[in-house]
Amino acid sequence: MNYYERAQELNEETIANRRYFHTNAEVGLDMPKAKAYVMKKLTEYGLEPKECGYGVTATLGHGGKCIMLRADMDALPMPEESGEPFACPTGKEAHACGHDFHAAMLLTAAKMLKENESELEGTVKFMFQPAEENFLGSKNMIENGILENPKVDAALAYHVAAGKMPVGIYMYNDNGTMMYSVDGFQIDIKGKGSHGAYPQNSIDPINIGVHVYLALEAIMAREVDPTKACVMTVGQFQGGTAENIIPDVATLKGTIRSNDKQARELMVRRMKEVATKTAESYGGTAEITMLSEVPPLICDPKLTDEFVGYMKEMNIPGMMPYPGISASASEDFASIAEKVPSTFMYLSAGYPDERGQYGAHNPKVQFNEGVCPIGPSCLAYCATQWLKNNK
Structure with a gap:
């Protein structure tokens, strides 16, 4: 099968699926609409989907090695201002990171691979994942066995990229850290409340x-x-309910990110020690809760080069490799890549004109649907060729 030609034939369906996810955006682990839609479509395509934790999985093929194709499905908890006619109407959720594309593209890849199942020389597993944005989805599906029965031997995921880039660029990293670790933390500081006029009676959190x-x-x-890439951000600082009341509790929430394992361990350990000892020195206490613990995303070099080679073989017009990409953002596919050889790539879905002026996580961001035939065809072809060459 020529997967790119078939993906072009299915392009309207891919776009329709993408727009369904976009309009019906959901956040977090519990995504009933997306889960039901994915299971319905996979069933229509001849697969037998099943729940895996809060996500959905399905397999096809004929024994042998197993490659897993993954797509996240969740949106962000923010209003949408894209101006698209299919924008999410709730004012509370928005697909401002492109995960609607990922789910739609994997559905099309599943349809094509099912059509070509007799030619597969192994097994393809599909992972439709919730809660990437809060780094809980991969962990949930791993805990519920996504990497077992059948055991996954390799994994591949794509992520669309907005901005002033033409469709056709694919970005990867085959020799270092592609995306930083992320350790989300919450520091609850407990003191002693009092009237604002009598601070001496308080322990001010x-x-x-x-x-x-x-x-x-x-x-x-x-x-x-200083030679390591490290970022620590406190994004929330909350305490008190009125200007004349010293509260009992104040809360700080933040993230720690790094591309270096030792630096990550140092920052997490010292964050806990500094918060605890500082609070004690002022008469209070600090309780630390880790909100997320995601390792750096490091792609398998050999596997990544193999997938890049397959993508070049496809001769898709306008495709252009961009190696060595690295970003201080984080991605919970890293939890998969930590356990099995994996590759993660960005596919440009931007616009060179004014439509590309906003990036991911901006309420006005727009993504180019010209990427819709590229993602499914690359997923399907890479899976097919990998199984053929890795028996």
Whole structure:
């Protein structure tokens, strides 16, 4: 089968599926609409889908080695201002990261691989995953056996990229860290509340929180190796309900990111120590909760080069490789890549004109549907060729 030609024939269906996910955007682990839609479509295509944790999986093929193709499905908890006629109407969810494309493209890949099942020389497993944005989805599906029965030998995932880039660029990393680790944390500082006129009767958790924040900055300035890529961000600082009340509790939430294992371990350990000891020095206490613990995304070099070779074989017009990409953002596909040889690539879905002025996670971002035949055909062809050459 010529997968690219077939994907072009199925392009209207891919776009329709993408727009369904987009309009009916859902966030987090529990995505009943997306799950039901995926299971319905896979059943129509002749597969036998089943739930895997909060996600959906299905397999096809004939024993042998198993390659897994993964797509995340979740949106972001934000209003949409894209101006698209199929925008999510709720004002609370938006597919501003392109996961609607991923789910739609994997559905089309599944349809084509089912049509070509007799030619497959192994097994293809599909992973439709929720909750990538809060880094809970891969973990949930791993805990529920996505990498077993049959055991996964390799994995591949694509992510569309918005911005001022023409469709056809594919970005990868075959020799280093592609995306940073992310360790989300919550620091609950407990003090003693009082009237704002009598601060001497309080143990002010807001005051403690300020000093914790400044101490965290000192970790970055004086303890982290400056040759390593490291980021620590406190994005939430909440405490109090009125201007004349010193509260009992204040909360800081943030993330730690790095492309280096030792630097990551240092920052996480010192964040916990500094928060705890600083709170104690001011008479309070600090309780730390880890919200996410995702490793750096490091793709398997040999596997990545193999998939790049297959994509070049397809001779899709306008396709152009961009190697060595690295980003300080994070991706929970890293939890898969930590356990099995994996490849993750970006596919450009941008516009060179004014439509490309906004990037991912912006409420005005727009994605180019010209990428819709590329993703499914590359997924299907790479899976087919990998099974053929890795018996």
